Amino acid sequence: MRWISEQTASLERLALVEGGRLIEYHERMRDEIRVGTFVYAKVDRLHPTLGAAFLIATDGTPLYLPLNETVEALRRYPDVPTIGQAVQVGQTLLVQVVKEGVAPKQHKVTQNITYGGRYLVYFPYGRRVRFSRKLDLVVQRQLAEQLTTTEEEGILYRTEAAKASIDELKQELQSLRIRHKELMQAPRLEQDEALIVQEAKRLPHVTDALVMTRQEKERLELLGLSVERSLRKGRLPEMEAIDGAIEKAMQRVVWLDGGAYLLIEE
Known part of the structure; x- marks a missing residue:
C-alpha cells in the first residue's frame, strides 16, 4: 500500500492505494480549524x-x-x-x-501546545517528563536519563521510544524544537502536522509515500517511511486517476468485480 498526498494553496488531499486501487481518501482545507490547529x-x-x-x-x-x-x-x-x-x-x-x-x-x-514525533511528544511549556502507559518502569528510568530538557520544556515518551537509540531520540527532540521555532516565525498558522503525517501515524504498516513538498518528505522520513517527492509542476497524475475512481464510486450504480453492482439511493 502507498500514500499519495497532493496539496494546493487551500486544500490537502490524501489517498491510500494498493495495486492501483483506491482504499481510503481524505481531504481538508488548510485553514480549517481542527484538533491540532x-x-x-x-x-x-x-x-x-x-x-x-x-x-x-x-x-x-x-x-x-x-x-x-x-x-x-x-x-x-x-x-x-x-x-x-x-x-x-x-x-x-x-x-x-x-x-x-x-x-x-x-x-x-x-496554551500548552504540543508537537508530535515518532518517539516523542514535545511540549515547549510542558515542564515535566511523561511516559506512555505501555512502557514499564525499568524502561522509563532508562529513557529518563537519555535526554536533557530546560526547566520550561516537557516531553512525553511514546511506546516506540523503547526501540530508539539515544541518537535517534536526540535528533527527533531537536527537530521538534526547530518546528516550534519555525512556528513562532511563520506568517500564517495552520495545522501542526500535514494530513499525511497524521494518517501515517494511524497506519504505521504503510511505509511508502508519494508527496509534493519537502516538509512532508522530511517529516515522513522521520517516521521511517520510504518517501518519493514529485518535482513536477501542477497536479499529480496519480491523484488525477484517483479523481476518476472517486467519481465512479459516487455514481448511483457502482459496478463490482465479477459483474455485480451496487444500487445506491437516498
Whole structure:
C-alpha cells in the first residue's frame, strides 16, 4: 500500500492505494480549524466562575480557554492562579485546538501546545517528563536519563521510544524544537502536522509515500517511511486517476468485480 498526498494553496488531499486501487481518501482545507490547529486569538472576556477565558481567533472563530490550559497555570503549579492573573482581556495568545466544539459550544484550546514525533511528544511549556502507559518502569528510568530538557520544556515518551537509540531520540527532540521555532516565525498558522503525517501515524504498516513538498518528505522520513517527492509542476497524475475512481464510486450504480453492482439511493 502507498500514500499519495497532493496539496494546493487551500486544500490537502490524501489517498491510500494498493495495486492501483483506491482504499481510503481524505481531504481538508488548510485553514480549517481542527484538533491540532494553531491559532492566534485575542482574549475577549473572562469568566471567573468557570475559571476560563473566551477568545476570538483572527478569522472570528470563538474559542474557549480553561484556566488549567494556560501557561501561567503551568508555571505556578501546584499553586493555582485566578483566570485574571493568567490572561488579560485584549491580550493576543498563541493557542492550539484540543477539542472541536459543536454549536453552540466553542472549540477548546490550550496554551500548552504540543508537537508530535515518532518517539516523542514535545511540549515547549510542558515542564515535566511523561511516559506512555505501555512502557514499564525499568524502561522509563532508562529513557529518563537519555535526554536533557530546560526547566520550561516537557516531553512525553511514546511506546516506540523503547526501540530508539539515544541518537535517534536526540535528533527527533531537536527537530521538534526547530518546528516550534519555525512556528513562532511563520506568517500564517495552520495545522501542526500535514494530513499525511497524521494518517501515517494511524497506519504505521504503510511505509511508502508519494508527496509534493519537502516538509512532508522530511517529516515522513522521520517516521521511517520510504518517501518519493514529485518535482513536477501542477497536479499529480496519480491523484488525477484517483479523481476518476472517486467519481465512479459516487455514481448511483457502482459496478463490482465479477459483474455485480451496487444500487445506491437516498
